[in-house]
Amino acid sequence: MGRAPCCDKANVKKGPWSPEEDVKLKTYMEKYGTRGNWIALPQKIGLKRCGKSCRLRWLNYLRPNIKHGGFSEEEDNIICNLYMSIGSRWSIIAAQLPGRTDNDVKNYWNTKLKKKLLGRQVKGADEHNQFPHGLTNSALERLQLHIQLQNPFSNFYNNPTLWPKVNQNGMQSVLKNPGDFHYQPAQQDNHLDNLMGSKTVAMAGGMVEPVSNFKAELVDELLEGKACSHAPREGQMAQLDSFNEMNGSKDSMVWWSNGFDAKSSVSSNCWGSTSVLQFNEMFQDYELGYNV
């Protein structure tokens, strides 16, 4: 038994919107708004559409000041920063980009930006929705991004145009002097730390959320098979402590390099060459950063 459908599926039109439908919806919305009820709206204006469909059409396409395509480097940087920090929470990411919708940002990430930053190896991940130990795609991609950022030979480090810069929305500036960057682990940590948004990020509604929960989330997923949580939770650091005490558990990450290598004939660069040592170094970097 599933939930009751939100509308009569047999009597609603699906698929692309016609210009006439757009005009009807836009005219009504500009005049009256939803009147607090999307479900009732299509009937009011004589549209054979589901209320959810109307809402989506309005929010993603008809709403004033919507921008489509043509993402700037600045926007790329913001998306990259936030994706690494908070994962696939597209509505929050889109809220940082005036005129962008969550759907647009999501599509842009999945079709272009991900490839631009990670290269071909993402294809391997795409072929498996769920990884061993319950690690999600999102977490893996974020991990890959971190590895890319730590790898001095990666496209990201070698291409200054991809480096995040000062942004507009009150978020912290990053890579203050990217030009004098050299491959030195300690310095790298600082840059990575900066890149993570210096611990906080402006959230919709003026909230501030710590963003360096990445490790805790991964540990969470690895050890307990949980999905990434949204807000930092009590107990995350305790879990991290437990993780640190379980030296043997880190060895279980061997599958990340070996297992993936054996499984994926597609990816040969990032994952194939990533050693357990790198993971340990990365996590140690974070431990230093956390001072735990």
Added chain:
DNA sequence: AAATGATGCAACCGCGTTCAC
């Protein structure tokens, strides 16, 4: 020129959350 594959994007679906009663 036709066939095939890759890509981009709009729209749909299902589920968790919120809110009114």
Added chain:
DNA sequence: CGTGAACGCGGTTGCATCATT
């Protein structure tokens, strides 16, 4: 406080278009 309806979000799908063979 419990329940059900509506909302909002993220994942996924389907189709049109472009690129390659």
